[in-house]
Amino acid sequence: xxxxMMDGGMMWGMGLIGLxxxxxxxxxxxxxxxxxxxxxxxxxxxxxxxxLVFGSHPMETGLLHSSLDDCVKAEMxxxxxxxxxxAAWPKEYxxxxxxxxxxxxxxxxxxxxxxxxxxx
Numbered sequence: 485x486x487x488x489m490m491d492g493g494m495m496w497g498m499g500l501i502g503l504x505x506x507x508x509x510x511x512x513x514x515x516x517x518x519x520x521x522x523x524x525x526x527x528x529x530x531x532x533x534x535x536l537v538f539g540s541h542p543m544e545t546g547l548l549h550s551s552l553d554d555c556v557k558a559e560m561x562x563x564x565x566x567x568x569x570x571a572a573w574p575k576e577y578x579x580x581x582x583x584x585x586x587x588x589x590x591x592x593x594x595x596x597x598x599x600x601x602x603x604x
Contacts, residue, residue: 529598529599531549531552531596532596532598532599533549533562533594534594534596536592536595549596563591567591570591
């Protein structure tokens with residue numbers, strides 16, 4: 485029965501997925517090597533705040549920070565402002581069981597990623 489499940493189509497599909505994964509890894513390694521060693525124009529590293537809306541959808545803010553500390557402080561400000569707004573909701577609304585889980589999912593999360601400015 486297992487032999488019939490692993491027919492030619494499934495084997496080709498698994499091989500194709502493996503090949504695509506290998507191509508992505510090689511291209512990623514090549515881009516990293518180019519970025520680290522050969523891109524002389526990218527000298528000024530900045531940090532960009534990315535907000536994860538609903539915990540999974542990344543959204544660029546366009547906010548560039550000169551240091552990682554500044555970017556993390558901006559993310560902390562984002563979270564504290566959201567907490568302040570959520571705390572301003574009426575008490576009876578906040579204490580409903582459905583609202584607690586919903587509010588946790590709605591809380592935006594931020595992350596800081598490196599962003600190279602090109603001097604062109």
